[in-house]
Amino acid sequence: MERNEADERAPLIQNERNSSASSYTGDVQDSDVTQVTISPIGPDELPPPYTPSPHGGVPMVTCRVCKSMIDITGKKEQHVVKCNNCNEATPIKNAPPGKKYVRCPCNCLLICKATSQRIACPRPNCKRIINLAQSPITPPPSHVPGMCRISCGHCQRIFLFNTLNNALARCPHCRKVSTAGSEFARRRGFICLLLAMMFLVISLGVTVGTYKIAQRSGGMYVLYVGCFLVFAIFFIRSIYYFSMRISTVEGMA
Template sequence: MDLTQPIKGPPPGKKYVRCPCNCLLICRSTAQRIACPRPNCQRIINLTSYLPTVTVRSPGSSRVQCAHCNEIFVFSLSNRALARCPHCRRVSSVGPEYARTRAVIYMIIGIIFLGAGIGVTVATYELASKSGGIYVVWIGAFITGLCMLIRSMFYCAMRVSKVLGTS
């Protein structure tokens, strides 16, 4: 016996909708949107498409168009992190400022580590033949600098999603 299905069909002119929080809702058959009444959920379910899409009401959230699949989803602009599209699961930046700032920060850190690696290598070249531990410092500085520059290129090449409006 399936416990997720209602025991009988809805009354005439009504339909059942199941919220992702597992609350069974009843609404008019012509309804296009319905809100979950649970205080810890309060999701808005759009019934216009065949599969209902769910958006969560939260302050500071915006509608965003994915740069990869052009689908629209809701993203909170307050945390200013990378956005993962719920449709295609790919990561993009919301607005060009975030990706540009991160790219510059990682590039500066990478250049500093590469410069420090070159400086330590030149300064301790004679001492390295006597003490083998200095090679670890050289390798660590160069690898860290290269990793930071690679991360900077990742942010430079990242696609940027468009903000459509706040909800």
């Protein structure tokens, strides 16, 4: 066999706690061992960031080996988590830049260079040579007007968003809401502020114009509270839009 790349022997995610102790990279040296061909783990195969548990709302993900639920409380910033049932690693984030995940038939989770074509499983009882099949290429979607690449203002990861939707953008990675460019949030903020000022003027006018009636009829106070409450809602909403994180439009998809 020809040697494609130099050996790599490093933990799957260095300085990651609770990652699989048997997860290593390893490009192939000439060896007389079993060979298999498998596909790398693509982004579409990763579990969602977390699945809230029905019992207490504890963030959980499903182990990709034994299907047990893994508690990822305090671990959501890690790339992989270790299952306490089968002791195998499950990725919960995309591989670091320039890397890709591979699952050996022995269930060892490996990471290797994105350009690697063959790697070796480091487990002493396996030592398989893994030929990496080309990841299936998804044909680019037909052009959708307004579809852009957005860099999330919270986690800085890229996702697609249609800027013509006149809506706030929710990042599929961190699930947080931001505005795609500053124009949408600024426009909504000014509209809410204008409505808040309008209701403030109405509230003050109604209060001043009917205070004598209110002294005789306590029901007028309900009207006062309602008017000032609407003012407060629009004012708080305007602050929400003005202080919102801004996601950067990187370009057309």
